Amino acid sequence: MRITTALLLLVTACGPGGRDDGTGGGGSGSGSGSGSGGEDCSDAAKLIYTVDQSNVFAKFDPMTKTFQNLGTLTCPSSGTPFSMGVDRDAVAWVLYTDGKIYRVDTQTVACTATSWTTNSSLMEFGMGFSSNTAGSTDDTLFIAGGPSALFATTSDLRTLNTQTMQSTTVGTVQGWPELTGTGNAELWGWFPDDTAPRVEQINKANGAAIKTYPLNALAGTPAAWAFAFWGGDFWIFLMRDLDISTTVYQIDGATGAMKGSTPASGRTIVGAGVSTCAPTIIL
Numbered sequence: 035m036r037i038t039t040a041l042l043l044l045v046t047a048c049g050p051g052g053r054d055d056g057t058g059g060g061g062s063g064s065g066s067g068s069g070s071g072g073e074d075c076s077d078a079a080k081l082i083y084t085v086d087q088s089n090v091f092a093k094f095d096p097m098t099k100t101f102q103n104l105g106t107l108t109c110p111s112s113g114t115p116f117s118m119g120v121d122r123d124a125v126a127w128v129l130y131t132d133g134k135i136y137r138v139d140t141q142t143v144a145c146t147a148t149s150w151t152t153n154s155s156l157m158e159f160g161m162g163f164s165s166n167t168a169g170s171t172d173d174t175l176f177i178a179g180g181p182s183a184l185f186a187t188t189s190d191l192r193t194l195n196t197q198t199m200q201s202t203t204v205g206t207v208q209g210w211p212e213l214t215g216t217g218n219a220e221l222w223g224w225f226p227d228d229t230a231p232r233v234e235q236i237n238k239a240n241g242a243a244i245k246t247y248p249l250n251a252l253a254g255t256p257a258a259w260a261f262a263f264w265g266g267d268f269w270i271f272l273m274r275d276l277d278i279s280t281t282v283y284q285i286d287g288a289t290g291a292m293k294g295s296t297p298a299s300g301r302t303i304v305g306a307g308v309s310t311c312a313p314t315i316i317l
Contacts, residue, residue, distance in 0.1 A: 074171050075311030078124035082262045082269065082312070083140055085115045085128060085305040086280075091143050094306070096264045099282065099296040105143035109136040117212075118260075118305030119161040119175060126307050127175075127196065133157060135199070150199040156190065157181050160223070160261075164215030164238060165310045173310045176221055176238065178207050186210045191241035205241030212261040214268070217310040222263060224270055226256035233268055233285060247290025252283065260306035265316045267293065271303040 082094040089107040094100070107115070113131030120126050126138040128145075133152030136145040159179020166172045175196055178189040189210045192201040211223025211234070221236045231252045235244040254274035262269045268285040280298040285291070 075122055075309070076124055078140060079120075079122050079309050079311040080313065081124075081140075082264055082306060082308045083118070083120050083126055084260065084271065084301075084303050084307075085118055085126075087114055087258065087302045087304050089115060090301070091126075091138070091140075092301075093140075094262075094269075094282070096267075096269060096284075101298065101301070104140065107136075107138065107143055107145060109134075109138070109145035110147070111136070115305050116158060117161050118307040119163055120307035120309045121163060121175075121196070122171065122173070122309045122311050124309070127161065128305065129159065129161065131158075148196075148199050154181055156192070156201065159189070159192075160210075160212040161194070161307075162213030162215040162221060162261075163310055164221045165217050165219045168218045170217075170219070173215065174238075176213055176215065177201065178211055178213055178223065178236075178241075180210075191236070191238075204239065205237070207236060207241040208243065211236070212259060214261045214263045214306075214308065215310055216263050216314060217312065218314050222261075222268065224259065224261035224268070226259050226272060227253065228255050229253050233270075233290060247285070249285065249290070249292070251292060258302045258304050260303050262306040262308040262312075263287070263314075264308055264312045266314055269306070271298065271306050273302055 084092050091107050092101045092103045111130040116131045117129040124140045128136050135148045135150040159177040161177050163173045163175050175194045177194050178191050180189050189207045191205040191207050192203050194201045209225045211225050215221050221238050223234050223236050225232050231249045233247040257275045258273040260271040266287045270283040271280050273280045280301045280303040282296045284293040
């Protein structure tokens with residue numbers, strides 16, 4: 035996400051190859067679990083990808099806490115990146131502030147327009163793919179948003195079918211999260227806030243909170259943020275209004291404790307995507 039004078043920008047994880055049509059995947063998640071995203075996954079599909087406000091597309095290595103630039107997006111948009119998801123084919127789905135979604139090849143960073151048509155009730159949203167069952171190669175893209183993230187107190191939780199580019203409402207979320215999914219069939223949200231930021235597991239059937247990790251150390255006016263799950267932990271990409279660039283925070287997936295932080299010097303990251311192929315533990 036990113037806040038401007040009129041907007042907030044969001045980003046996260048998204049859709050797979052060899053999955054269903056994107057309409058399945060109810061339920062409330064499966065616990066912290068173990069394992070990885072499946073043998074059908076390429077190495078490229080197991081990575082975290084990021085995009086910044088200047089369209090710089092990169093991959094982030096959680097093991098070394100380093101970025102590698104892959105190129106600059108040249109999608110024919112009149113806006114800037116707002117949200118992103120990455121599927122099991124290592125394809126990124128990037129929402130721009132003009133309401134268009136582009137399919138981005140993570141190897142060549144080439145953009146392909148989709149048939150997504152935004153409307154006044156769903157202009158801005160975060161995205162995250164979650165496996166339909168733990169360890170499954172079938173998963174569903176969830177989005178949470180509405181007319182505008184600015185001053186919003188609730189958001190619609192929907193599924194988005196990446197074949198038809200049609201969304202279906204499944205519930206309401208208290209707040210406006212960035213989303214990430216896991217290969218353990220869980221859906222999680224990162225809720226930045228001036229005073230009470232939190233990471234929260236979200237019920238995929240209705241949007242209700244299942245489990246909450248308060249993160250008071252990250253309180254402050256958010257300016258840009260993104261969210262991903264990898265290796266059993268959460269990775270928060272956050273720039274607050276007094277920060278000069280993004281910092282990456284590693285959050286323990288089992289306890290919610292902060293495990294460390296890494297400056298992303300010179301980057302204002304507004305999107306982070308990781309597929310359900312990402313490892314759920316580090317063996």
